[in-house]
């Protein structure tokens with residue numbers, strides 16, 4: 615943390631970004647730092663890779679961000695880039711390469727474990743896996759810099775924490791998430807507005823899509839594991855964001871017998887995005903890592919090239935190994 619604050623103090627022109635297909639955690643942490651560092655006298659720019667999903671449009675400042683996909687030009691020479699909620703440079707490409715060749719120092723601020731199967735890290739990282747959200751690290755950083763919180767910073771940090779903990783369902787074994795939010799709630803903003811924007815934005819089209827997707831669910835290993843397949847083209851046909859497929863897997867994890875699940879999104883015949891969830895006993899991150907991806911122990915994913923049936927057999931085989939390992943050790 616001391617090195618991180620020293621880097622920030624030394625920099626004048628700072629760019630903030632988060633992973634592709636940004637979520638509430640990365641965006642919240644990034645926008646909180648945008649307001650905090652601007653108040654602190656830094657020149658700050660927010661550049662994200664792709665456009666912000668609609669459900670985050672309520673966040674202050676979100677419409678002023680540069681979307682690199684549409685506008686791939688660095689408008690300034692940046693001393694420092696802070697990357698939130700990932701430590702995988704592929705998740706911010708091609709911006710990563712641009713910043714690197716422009717001589718910008720790149721720092722990842724994250725709560726995901728360092729990648730096992732990724733490229734050798736091309737930047738430096740500050741990783742705290744005990745944080746339930748990157749927003750909590752952002753909060754600590756703002757405090758460490760001695761910057762006072764305000765309404766805008768509070769709503770952004772609150773968005774991070776509420777999103778990644780899904781309204782405190784996935785807190786870690788510390789009261790940190792709750793304590794920080796209790797402090798944030800002293801500022802004047804409406805927490806219900808955040809909850810509704812993050813969690814109650816389902817459209818009729820989306821519910822229709824989910825009901826169709828749920829029909830394709832397959833159960834394995836005494837209903838302990840579920841597999842569900844969706845098509846990217848179906849999402850598009852219904853006018854949905856890629857982001858919308860996340861709710862399908864979170865929804866099926868409410869099934870009592872399920873220990874883990876995989877959602878396979880077919881982007882094209884040979885390109886799939888797999889998302890894994892677990893209730894905690896099985897480290898699905900291990901499967902994601904074997905497929906070349908990463909994430910958290912209980913929420914991970916990977917982009918896979920190859921045939922669907924092969925991918926499915928590989929996933930079932932790998933989950934069976936986790937089940938068998940679990941039986942043996944009983945832990």
Ligand SMILES: [Mn+2]
Pocket residue numbers: 639640699725746747748778
């Ligand atoms: Mn996160």
